[in-house]
Amino acid sequence: xxxxxxxxxxxxxxxxxxxxxxxxxxxxxxxxxxxxxxxxxxxxxxxxxxxxxxxxxxxxxxxxxxxxxxxxxxxxxxxxxxxxxxxxxxxxxxxxxxxxxxxxxxxxxxxxxxxxxxxxxxxx
Numbered sequence: 001x002x003x004x005x006x007x008x009x010x011x012x013x014x015x016x017x018x019x020x021x022x023x024x025x026x027x028x029x030x031x032x033x034x035x036x037x038x039x040x041x042x043x044x045x046x047x048x049x050x051x052x053x054x055x056x057x058x059x060x061x062x063x064x065x066x067x068x069x070x071x072x073x074x075x076x077x078x079x080x081x082x083x084x085x086x087x088x089x090x091x092x093x094x095x096x097x098x099x100x101x102x103x104x105x106x107x108x109x110x111x112x113x114x115x116x117x118x119x120x121x122x123x124x
Contacts, residue, residue: 033117035079039091040119042073043110046099047124070099085109 046069053066073095081092086109089097094113097106111123 035076036114036117037119037122039073039076039080040114040117040122042069042076043095043114044122044124045069046073051124073099083113085113 046066049066049069077091077095081090081095083091085091085094087105089106089109091110091113094103094106094109097103098110111120114120114123
């Protein structure tokens with residue numbers, strides 16, 4: 001991976017976590033379902049881009065696509081960031097760990113989160 005990609009993703013995670021809003025307390029269930037679907041869709045897109053970039057020769061455009069999809073995933077996660085995903089982690093923490101540190105356990109937690117929400121088919 002390029003150095004720029006490794007620097008950009010953690011920065012995006014921090015910005016998304018600090019700027020984002022927390023999930024609504026007792027909010028509209030339809031809105032929450034839509035937010036979860038959007039997050040899981042973006043996560044699946046990021047997984048596909050990351051996997052494709054990992055099997056191809058490194059190119060700037062390939063890593064740009066992975067970084068752009070990571071940004072979209074972080075933005076989609078903002079409203080849900082405080083939702084628990086197990087192991088004492090929130091969705092925001094697990095998403096950041098999965099994308100920034102290639103933490104397979106954290107990625108497994110967000111994949112399980114999407115599966116539990118009914119959106120497992122949106123993932124890789």
